[in-house]
Amino acid sequence: MTSVVLGVDLGTSAVKVSAVDRTGNIVAQQSFDYPLSYPKPGYAEQNPEDWVNGTTVAIVNLILKDGIKPSEIDGISFSGQMHGLVLLDANNQVLRPAILWNDTRTTAQVTEINETLGQEFIDITRNRALEGFTLPKILWVKENEPEIFKQATTFVLPKDYVRYRMTGKLQMEYSDAAGTVAFDVAKKTWSKTIQEVFELPASFFPEVIESIGYAGNITESYATFSGLDTHTKVFGGAADNAAGAVGAGILEPNMVMSSIGTSGVVLKYEDNANVDYKGDLHFFNHAIPNKFYSMGVTLAAGYSLSWFKNTFAKDEDFSDFVASAEQSTVGANGLIFTPYLVGERTPHPDGDVRGAFLGVDGTHQKYDFVRSVLEGIIFSFRDIFDIYDREGADFDTVVAIGGGAKSPLWLQIQADIFSKKVTTLRNEQGPGLGAAMLAATGLGWFDTVQDAAKSFISFGATYEPIADNVVKYQKVHAAYKKAYAATAEISHDLMNYRRENAE
Ligand SMILES: Nc1ncnc2c1ncn2[C@@H]1O[C@H](COP(=O)(O)OP(=O)(O)O)[C@@H](O)[C@H]1O
Ligand SMILES: O=C(CO)[C@@H](O)[C@H](O)COP(=O)(O)O
Structure with a gap:
């Protein structure tokens, strides 16, 4: 009898479940899409029930369409979109739609965290407070939806909720707990200081297990719902970036x-x-x-390129469109693109900055623009490498x-x-x-x-790096590095204009 494990990749637009054998061979894969709602500018929410249903449909299809036998599925674990807040009441019922990692409604709470704890916050959590992280979302509900918050007894992150529905046990695991920024990363415990300062009871924060830690077996009820067998063991899993790093x-x-x-x-x-x-x-x-x-x-990153293609080269084949940049030169004939289409995180934590093409010349062709988009995305990665170099x-x-x-x-x-x-x-x-x-x-x-x-x-x-190109790119990157400071104020003004004129 072959045995397989299921890797559940709970993403933002879809869940993909892979059945993998002992040699690492993917024997079958099924995915299921779910919707995202944007009820107001800057808001992004999902219904946790959609994650459970999508995951279950994918598992049912693995069993019914791909012929994976439930008796052969020995283990399940997860990769999950990070930071999303799933608020639960005393009966572990979901209290409101999940507030996702890409929801930026929490600027006031981020300011509040920074003003209250300042450097101490970074010392504990090893992170700066950002709109995408979970603690600001908890504080937002506390301040803006007090009636809902009164009923909340605990919270989990997206994949933890799906795991809970499979096992009946409520846990988080370390890699995702860290992304709440209520966690003392070095000590691997929930931060008492954060709990006290923001008046959140210790009981609000769930048990944390290892990513490879045993969470529970499939319950009778989830076995009936999904076709799985109760012998299947479920393990903690990880934040998508941690799981991606493991898979890479x-x-x-x-x-x-x-x-x-x-x-x-x-x-x-x-x-x-x-x-x-x-x-x-x-x-x-x-x-x-x-x-x-x-x-x-x-x-x-990829979104900048997809945006450019969808807007200016909709009917072209993606690979041909990307390869057209070979007709341009290293440095895109002096054209620079900053990929801040939806704001930025690193190294410029700024939700309101927007992108720019700089150095546009009458001789520039479409392929120069494509190349500048490819390069601008990698320059933004280079900015991250510069932080590593600095340290x-x-x-x-x-x-x-x-x-x-x-x-x-x-x-x-x-x-x-x-x-x-x-x-x-x-x-x-x-x-x-x-x-x-x-x-x-x-x-x-x-x-x-x-x-x-x-x-x-x-x-x-x-x-391998090509020495001549390395030198040229150093020069263009030096110009790129000045672009944020030079354009931030202008793009903030334009963002305000858009807000004032939003329908
Ligand atoms: N043939 C291609 N060459 C280069 N980039 C591509 C190609 N096809 C897609 N991409 C880029 O890959 C991105 C999607 O990557 P993917 O890893 O599938 O993202 P996600 O899992 O976040 O949806 C797209 O936004 C696009 O920019
Ligand atoms: O917010 C972060 C990491 O801090 C994102 O990486 C989300 O975790 C992305 O989820 P997907 O786009 O992969 O669904």
Whole structure:
């Protein structure tokens, strides 16, 4: 009998469930989309029931359409969209729609946190308070929906809610708990200081388990609902970026991940919590017990390119459209793009900044614009590398993942702008594979997550920096670095204009 684990990748637009065998082979995959609602400008919400239903439909399809036998599914684990607030009452009923990571209604609460705790907040949580994180969302409900908050006895994050519905046990795990910014990352406990200062009872914060930790078995009722078997063991899982790092083999201090999805992430494995990025990078607990990772986030990475294509080259094939940038030059013939289409996080935590094309010349062609978009996204990643350089972080391998890693040209641009060797994965499967590796390790198929990686992951093509391009890009990046300060005030004025004139 073969045995498989299920990796549930609970994303923002869809859930993807992968059935993976003991050798890391994906034997079947099913996904299901769910809606996102934007009830007001800056708001982004989802119904947790949609996550449960979507995950269940995907599992049912794995069983009925792909022929995966419930008796062969030994373990399940998760990768989850981070930071989303799921508020629960005393009966663990959901009290309001989940407020998601990309919801920015909480600027007042972020200011309140910064003014109340200042540097102490960064010392405890190892992060700066940002609109996307969970604590500001909790405070928003407390201040704006007191009737709802009065009924709230606890909260969890998106994938924790799905796990709860499968096992009947309510827990969080460390990598996602860190993203609440109510957590003492180095000590691996909920912060008493934050609980006291913001008047939140300790009982409001759930039990926290390891990513590879056993959460429970599938309950009778969820087995009836999904077709699963009650012998299946469920494990903690991880925040999507931690699970993505596991699935990309970012498990050694010399490794950095560069991910171009809708958003972009530069993520570094950290062996201990001694390093201090002063809140300029996110710093969270890893999915590997007692390890950490730091990361910087570009909010509109692949999204910037997709936006440009959908707006100006709708009918072109995506790969041809990207490859057209080869007709331009290193530095896009002197055209710069700043990818701040939905605001930015790292290194400019500014929800109101917006993007710009700079240096537009009468000779520029569409392919120059495409190239400047590809380069601008990687310049924003380079800004994150600059923080690592400032702090003396040492690494030699960059593993490129996400939809952006499909383009050889874009991979070479990464190598040239980072001035580092860039490696791809042979069969990239994203955070879902990381989630499956966590279940496989939890089940004892492997002693450690690192051992699981040896069996599940293999690296593909490598791109070396081209010396001449490196020098040219250093010059253009120096100009790019001035763009934020030079354009922020103008784009804030334009944002205010849009708000004043919103229908
Ligand atoms: N052929 C391609 N070459 C380069 N980039 C691509 C290609 N196809 C898609 N992309 C980029 O990949 C992004 C999506 O990446 P993906 O990892 O699927 O994101 P997510 O999981 O966040 O939806 C798109 O926004 C697009 O910019
Ligand atoms: O907010 C963060 C990380 O801090 C995001 O990475 C979300 O966790 C993204 O979810 P998906 O776009 O992958 O669904």
